[in-house]
Amino acid sequence: MALLEVKGVQVKFNGFLALRGLDLKIEAGELRCLIGPNGAGKTTALDVICGKARPSVGEIVFDGHKTSRLDEHRIARLGVGRKFQVPSVFRELTVRENLDVAQSKTAGVFRNLGPRKRHDPALQRLAEFVGLADERDEPAGNLSHGQTQWLEIAMLMAQDSRLILLDEPTAGMTAAETRKTAELCRRLKGQHSLIVVEHDMGFIREIGDVISVMHQGRLLAQGTVAEIEVDPLVKEAYLGSGGISHA
Amino acid sequence: MRQLLLSRAWIAGYALLAIAILAVPVAIDDPYLLNKFARYLIFATLAVALSLSWGYTGILNLGQAVSFGLGSYCMAMALKLKTMPIQTGTGGLPDFMVWNNVPSLPWFWQPFHSIGVAIAAGIAVPVGLALILGWFIFRARVAGVYVSIITLALLVIINLLIIDQQRFTGGFNGLTDLSDLQVMGIDFDPYSAATYYLAAGALILSLIVGLAIINSKTGLIMQAIRDDETRVRYFGYDVAAYQIFALSVSAGISGVAGMLYAVVMAFASPTFLSVQLSLSIVIWCAVGGRASLIGAAIGALLVTGIQGSLSETPIFLNTWLLIMGALFVAVVLLLPKGLISLVQSAITLFSRPVADRTATPVNKTMVG
Numbered sequence: 294m295a296l297l298e299v300k301g302v303q304v305k306f307n308g309f310l311a312l313r314g315l316d317l318k319i320e321a322g323e324l325r326c327l328i329g330p331n332g333a334g335k336t337t338a339l340d341v342i343c344g345k346a347r348p349s350v351g352e353i354v355f356d357g358h359k360t361s362r363l364d365e366h367r368i369a370r371l372g373v374g375r376k377f378q379v380p381s382v383f384r385e386l387t388v389r390e391n392l393d394v395a396q397s398k399t400a401g402v403f404r405n406l407g408p409r410k411r412h413d414p415a416l417q418r419l420a421e422f423v424g425l426a427d428e429r430d431e432p433a434g435n436l437s438h439g440q441t442q443w444l445e446i447a448m449l450m451a452q453d454s455r456l457i458l459l460d461e462p463t464a465g466m467t468a469a470e471t472r473k474t475a476e477l478c479r480r481l482k483g484q485h486s487l488i489v490v491e492h493d494m495g496f497i498r499e500i501g502d503v504i505s506v507m508h509q510g511r512l513l514a515q516g517t518v519a520e521i522e523v524d525p526l527v528k529e530a531y532l533g534s535g536g537i538s539h540a
Numbered sequence: 541m542r543q544l545l546l547s548r549a550w551i552a553g554y555a556l557l558a559i560a561i562l563a564v565p566v567a568i569d570d571p572y573l574l575n576k577f578a579r580y581l582i583f584a585t586l587a588v589a590l591s592l593s594w595g596y597t598g599i600l601n602l603g604q605a606v607s608f609g610l611g612s613y614c615m616a617m618a619l620k621l622k623t624m625p626i627q628t629g630t631g632g633l634p635d636f637m638v639w640n641n642v643p644s645l646p647w648f649w650q651p652f653h654s655i656g657v658a659i660a661a662g663i664a665v666p667v668g669l670a671l672i673l674g675w676f677i678f679r680a681r682v683a684g685v686y687v688s689i690i691t692l693a694l695l696v697i698i699n700l701l702i703i704d705q706q707r708f709t710g711g712f713n714g715l716t717d718l719s720d721l722q723v724m725g726i727d728f729d730p731y732s733a734a735t736y737y738l739a740a741g742a743l744i745l746s747l748i749v750g751l752a753i754i755n756s757k758t759g760l761i762m763q764a765i766r767d768d769e770t771r772v773r774y775f776g777y778d779v780a781a782y783q784i785f786a787l788s789v790s791a792g793i794s795g796v797a798g799m800l801y802a803v804v805m806a807f808a809s810p811t812f813l814s815v816q817l818s819l820s821i822v823i824w825c826a827v828g829g830r831a832s833l834i835g836a837a838i839g840a841l842l843v844t845g846i847q848g849s850l851s852e853t854p855i856f857l858n859t860w861l862l863i864m865g866a867l868f869v870a871v872v873l874l875l876p877k878g879l880i881s882l883v884q885s886a887i888t889l890f891s892r893p894v895a896d897r898t899a900t901p902v903n904k905t906m907v908g
């Protein structure tokens with residue numbers, strides 16, 4: 294059975310249908326890219342999986358649990374982690390504290406009442422991995438946009454979810470950083486399942502597995518990069534936005 | 541390394557405050573002054589409690605005087621019953637009940653014959669109320685200014701209720717002519733050093749409890765909630781549970797402060813549950829630094845101390861409120877993080893040169 298199944302999901306915002314019957318199936322260990330023109334509903338698709346948006350019709354099953362009615366934190370505890378399109382970290386907390394919050398193996402109020410570990414080698418390695426070792430005692434609010442992106446990626450790694458949802462992780466990154474992110478995604482797959490929303494076709498080619506294309510709240514096409522690029526339906530959907538590679 | 545130095549500086553700061561507080565009765569043996577200082581310490585305890593909920597968790601509870609007032613009434617009820625042989629009318633009733641033609645002691649007064657029960661209730665009642673209130677507002681994801689409005693409304697309602705139920709609560713006058721608290725053979729006369737130490741102990745204990753919480757992972761999650769409560773949910777934490785916890789701990793500490801206040805003042809009245817007191821606590825925290833336990837405590841000591849001496853100085857008789865207001869506005873405008881931010885920047889400044897020299901090579905070896 295697939296790790297995640299999105300079945301005929303509809304999401305309504307004040308009468309506007311952002312998703313109109315989305316179907317999506319993600320296997321354990323799979324890396325899936327999600328693309329589509331602006332407003333296609335990609336972010337909403339991730340929202341509905343992690344509980345930020347609720348389906349008016351349809352069903353979401355994660356690891357055998359129906360999640361459409363569960364609280365956000367319950368869905369997260371089942372193993373769904375999320376990176377938002379706008380980087381959101383805890384600005385008044387230091388880099389190290391941000392990572393500590395993200396590492397949420399124990400979530401209960403009373404079980405977390407013991408003295409906090411000041412030096413966690415695993416978190417230290419994560420900070421080094423994303424190049425924030427020297428900033429570990431800086432408040433996250435002082436980081437640059439790029440650094441904030443990396444911090445949030447490190448936080449997701451600290452959270453260590455089975456399914457990781459990345460919404461435009463490379464936005465605002467340099468070419469070198471984008472490559473590093475692509476490599477990271479490849480490394481994470483297998484152990485984790487990933488859904489990556491991206492506009493950057495270079496990035497998608499690099500991590501390229503199965504790609505799902507969304508358009509107007511539905512799944513339009515699915516396949517490898519080569520298949521997608523020649524698909525007439527996809528070409529049509531991207532008309533006016535300058536073609537798939539410039540989306 | 542720098543962190544170590546920083547935390548040492550803070551430990552020294554807390555120790556210094558504790559020693560200073562405990563040394564006061566050694567230096568002063570004017571009972572009137574001791575009583576006044578004990579009151580300030582209780583206010584500081586209240587500020588520490590608000591710092592936990594507002595400064596660390598982002599819950600601006602404008603109804604904190606409810607916890608304080610309920611605590612004070614719990615203590616006052618027990619002390620009132622202790623005065624019975626002298627004060628009472630027929631059948632062993634508190635005087636005001638006799639005047640209000642209450643035939644016999646109401647059931648909810650009965651358990652307060654025991655000081656132990658009264659002390660337990662002084663904590664349990666505010667905590668229980670906070671649990672219920674917290675459950676309703678935080679499960680419903682009420683946030684920000686709406687939390688303040690609801691807590692303020694609750695304060696007004698309970699205040700009116702206490703005034704209205706004069707037969708059982710003493711109404712406007714409250715519970716007066718209380719006996720001294722007597723525990724384990726010690727008589728806590730309001731003007732004694734013993735009572736001062738009780739208040740000092742409560743403040744120090746609240747600081748220790750507060751420090752233990754903010755240095756735990758729970759305390760870290762509370763601060764993360766203050767920053768961005770939605771984001772915390774997606775890491776798998778039950779935000780409402782953490783908010784309810786913060787509110788309840790804060791209420792418990794306030795309840796203890798209220799009990800001691802009844803002992804120190806030898807009465808309890810609806811003014812203990814006033815909007816004015818609730819707002820004063822906010823001012824103390826804002827002046828001292830709401831996101832610092834010691835800052836909040838010092839803020840309360842400073843503001844109430846200055847207020848006390850100004851209002852008692854004849855030349856400021858008409859202007860002291862104005863002066864206090866001006867001081868408050870100046871601090872909040874110039875130092876949004878309170879007076880403690882001055883200390884914070886000083887410590888950072890002094891620890892930097894030493895730390896940089898030692899810390900940099902350590903970093904290099906760890907990275908390389």
Ligand SMILES: Nc1ncnc2c1ncn2[C@@H]1O[C@H](COP(=O)(O)OP(=O)(O)OP(=O)(O)O)[C@@H](O)[C@H]1O
Nearest residue numbers: 306307309311329330331332333334335336337338
């Ligand atoms: N909270 C909301 N309220 C109302 N409409 C919304 C809301 N969120 C999204 N929408 C609408 O739903 C549609 C899908 O939005 P969504 O953010 O999912 O698109 P997207 O594919 O992520 O686009 P982009 O590439 O620009 O990020 C858009 O038309 C958007 O305006």
Ligand SMILES: [Mg+2]
Nearest residue numbers: 335336337378
């Ligand atoms: Mg989007």
